[in-house]
Amino acid sequence: MMDKPTWKSTLRAFLYLLPALLILIVFNIYPIIKSFLMSLYTDYDFYNDVVYEYGLSNFSDIFQDPNFIKAIVNTTVFVIGVVPVSIVLSLAIAIMLNSKIKALSFFRTIYFLPFVTSVVAVAIVWGWIFHSDYGLLNYFLGFFGIDPIEWLTDPTYSMPALIILSVWKGLGFNIIIFLAGLQNINKQYYLAAQVDGASAWHRFLSVTIPLLSPTMFFISIISIINAFKVFDEIFALFNGRPGPANSTLTVVYYVYQKFYEEWEFGLASAAAFVLFIIVFLFTLIQLSLGKKFVHYQ
Amino acid sequence: MSGPHEEALKGFIEQFNSEHENITVEPMNQGSYDDLEQKIMAAAKAKTLPTLAQAVTNVVPEYIGNDFIAPLNDFIEDPEIGLSEEELADYVDVFQQSSSWDGTFYSLPFSKSTRVLYYNSGILEEHNLEVPETWADIRNISETVTADGVVGMGFENSYESEFQAILKQLGGTYIDEASNEATFASQEGMEAMTMIKDMIDEGIARTAGEDDYMSNPFGIGDVAMYIGSSAGIPHVASAAEGNIEWSTTTFPTLDGEAATTFAGNDIVMFNQAEEAEQKAAWEFMKFLTSPEVTADWSMQSGYLPVRYSAQELPEYQSFVEENPAYAAGSQQFDAGFFIARVQGGDAVRNIILEEMELILLDEKSVEQGLTDAQERANEALQK
Numbered sequence: 001m002m003d004k005p006t007w008k009s010t011l012r013a014f015l016y017l018l019p020a021l022l023i024l025i026v027f028n029i030y031p032i033i034k035s036f037l038m039s040l041y042t043d044y045d046f047y048n049d050v051v052y053e054y055g056l057s058n059f060s061d062i063f064q065d066p067n068f069i070k071a072i073v074n075t076t077v078f079v080i081g082v083v084p085v086s087i088v089l090s091l092a093i094a095i096m097l098n099s100k101i102k103a104l105s106f107f108r109t110i111y112f113l114p115f116v117t118s119v120v121a122v123a124i125v126w127g128w129i130f131h132s133d134y135g136l137l138n139y140f141l142g143f144f145g146i147d148p149i150e151w152l153t154d155p156t157y158s159m160p161a162l163i164i165l166s167v168w169k170g171l172g173f174n175i176i177i178f179l180a181g182l183q184n185i186n187k188q189y190y191l192a193a194q195v196d197g198a199s200a201w202h203r204f205l206s207v208t209i210p211l212l213s214p215t216m217f218f219i220s221i222i223s224i225i226n227a228f229k230v231f232d233e234i235f236a237l238f239n240g241r242p243g244p245a246n247s248t249l250t251v252v253y254y255v256y257q258k259f260y261e262e263w264e265f266g267l268a269s270a271a272a273f274v275l276f277i278i279v280f281l282f283t284l285i286q287l288s289l290g291k292k293f294v295h296y297q
Numbered sequence: 298m299s300g301p302h303e304e305a306l307k308g309f310i311e312q313f314n315s316e317h318e319n320i321t322v323e324p325m326n327q328g329s330y331d332d333l334e335q336k337i338m339a340a341a342k343a344k345t346l347p348t349l350a351q352a353v354t355n356v357v358p359e360y361i362g363n364d365f366i367a368p369l370n371d372f373i374e375d376p377e378i379g380l381s382e383e384e385l386a387d388y389v390d391v392f393q394q395s396s397s398w399d400g401t402f403y404s405l406p407f408s409k410s411t412r413v414l415y416y417n418s419g420i421l422e423e424h425n426l427e428v429p430e431t432w433a434d435i436r437n438i439s440e441t442v443t444a445d446g447v448v449g450m451g452f453e454n455s456y457e458s459e460f461q462a463i464l465k466q467l468g469g470t471y472i473d474e475a476s477n478e479a480t481f482a483s484q485e486g487m488e489a490m491t492m493i494k495d496m497i498d499e500g501i502a503r504t505a506g507e508d509d510y511m512s513n514p515f516g517i518g519d520v521a522m523y524i525g526s527s528a529g530i531p532h533v534a535s536a537a538e539g540n541i542e543w544s545t546t547t548f549p550t551l552d553g554e555a556a557t558t559f560a561g562n563d564i565v566m567f568n569q570a571e572e573a574e575q576k577a578a579w580e581f582m583k584f585l586t587s588p589e590v591t592a593d594w595s596m597q598s599g600y601l602p603v604r605y606s607a608q609e610l611p612e613y614q615s616f617v618e619e620n621p622a623y624a625a626g627s628q629q630f631d632a633g634f635f636i637a638r639v640q641g642g643d644a645v646r647n648i649i650l651e652e653m654e655l656i657l658l659d660e661k662s663v664e665q666g667l668t669d670a671q672e673r674a675n676e677a678l679q680k
Contacts, residue, residue: 045363046342046363047341047342047363047364047365127507127509130507131507131508132507150506150507151507152506152507153506153507155658239454239509240331241454241650244654244658245651245654245655245658245660246651257647260331260334260335260338261643261644261647262641262643262644262647262677263359263640263641263643264644264680
């Protein structure tokens with residue numbers, strides 16, 4: 001039931017939106033605009049808000065900085081490493097948790113725990129697991145005759161270590177969302193498919209996947225955005241350094257270094273803005289793909 | 298500042314408040330030094346700076362450059378509330394120097410530390426070895442004691458301090474404060490870096506690496522000696538408890554030359570405060586750096602006393618007698634120097650740590666790494 005929009009109804013809707021809108025404007029919209037403006041400051045007194053000169057030199061500076069290029073490459077590797085694995089794993093676990101097994105709520109709690117635990121605590125524990133001499137992971141790998149790997153000090157392995165931690169940490173959230181999506185699928189579709197003689201695999205491909213596509217779509221957008229913003233895990237796992245030889249320097253870490261460690265407010269804002277554009281483009285691409293492949297019931 | 302440090306500070310503040318009727322000091326815990334620095338940055342922007350705060354010495358130039366903090370000379374030289382000549386001379390020389398820029402004091406020393414050599418006395422005795430005094434001793438001992446499960450020498454991940462000290466012992470300069478120029482890729486710089494790298498390559502030395510700090514591997518006996526901050530003594534003590542016997546000694550010398558870095562935190566006064574507040578803050582700064590308080594702070598926190606006379610106090614002397622590990626720090630005041638305090642210093646630190654990592658990973662030669670680091674550092678410093 002849709003009435004024609006009137007001034008009165010628009011005003012009322014606006015009032016309902018106001019609380020959320022205010023928070024968004026103060027904490028999101030305004031900072032985005034401000035940081036875009038700051039990225040154009042080339043000669044400025046940050047603390048007294050005096051800008052002597054605007055320009056694009058911050059952007060040309062960061063694109064000439066090998067560390068920024070490295071940060072973009074590392075971030076991309078991280079996104080590719082984390083998002084697909086995380087989605088496949090969490091979907092598989094969600095399907096298992098959706099079946100009839102004993103102690104179901106116990107398992108659901110277990111998988112959700114990493115998500116609600118603080119990143120710092122998680123990183124400390126994983127720091128021990130990854131330890132090359134005393135770590136659990138190398139101990140288990142030893143059973144298969146694999147020599148100890150220097151997960152946290154060898155630049156080749158630091159990114160895989162970070163990816164493992166992030167996938168594990170993000171599982172819980174994805175599983176919960178997938179579970180909700182799975183439980184929304186009407187059982188009758190499965191019954192009908194069974195009557196038609198579809199195998200379990202067929203039912204998964206032709207019933208579960210299409211009907212789960214809105215959930216999948218939501219999770220992939222959220223996961224990609226989150227993966228692009230990775231910072232805490234690195235800071236905690238590598239004790240305030242961007243990994244050995246900058247091997248886990250990501251764009252947000254770069255922004256942090258420039259802003260808080262090097263007092264380069266213009267460069268930091270420019271880098272943050274570039275990240276914003278990248279994430280924005282990715283989301284647009286996903287939205288247009290989503291129109292093609294997502295089926296709403 | 299939290300835990301025992303916070304308790305100690307609260308004690309000083311209570312004492313100060315009860316002694317000064319017109320002044321009330323209100324402590325605000327800001328978390329770690331990094332958190333503190335970030336909050337100061339935000340407060341400066343929001344114009345809500347406190348009257349007084351601790352600040353890492355390296356960040357003071359940024360505060361001066363952005364005009365946050367007040368010079369202290371007017372207070373120091375004031376005949377009524379200032380410091381007498383003897384009082385000022387009682388502040389340890391190296392701390393006086395690290396708190397002043399061209400004769401202008403911008404800070405007073407507070408939570409200061411230096412680099413000392415930690416050694417496992419059990420391992421040394423087992424091999425009939427003397428406590429090392431020189432870098433040659435360090436090398437000999439490391440070669441002798443390195444065995445399965447034990448590495449002779451350890452360096453913290455932030456071993457750029459040791460690099461700077463060896464560089465200085467060889468006669469080189471890290472960053473020239475006057476000309477704002479990095480000069481560490483010199484012949485001396487290469488020699489210093491090669492010295493550290495050779496020991497690590499030969500397997501007789503290691504860095505803290507994934508252990509973050511050397512205190513744990515040293516405390517469980519995996520490493521026989523290491524150079525680290527004197528402020529780490531309490532951490533080493535708790536890691537070593539029940540495992541090993543240990544103590545500290547002064548930083549090793551090279552060809553008779555002694556040099557070691559002093560670093561840590563100062564107290565600064567912000568210039569947004571009103572005159573009366575600044576005056577009150579000055580009283581508190583004097584109080585915190587008075588011989589009795591600095592001695593007490595040193596005994597409770599492990600930082601160094603900042604006044605010469607504090608070391609003469611009987612309680613401090615008996616404290617050092619009972620805890621000999623604390624003696625090494627103040628024994629090397631005369632060999633002390635500090636990292637050049639320049640704007641962009643933290644950027645240079647990121648650069649040098651990164652290039653040193655590439656050198657140790659054999660991705661760059663010593664010469665290449667240091668030259669690249671120097672070039673990038675100078676670019677950052679000239680901004």
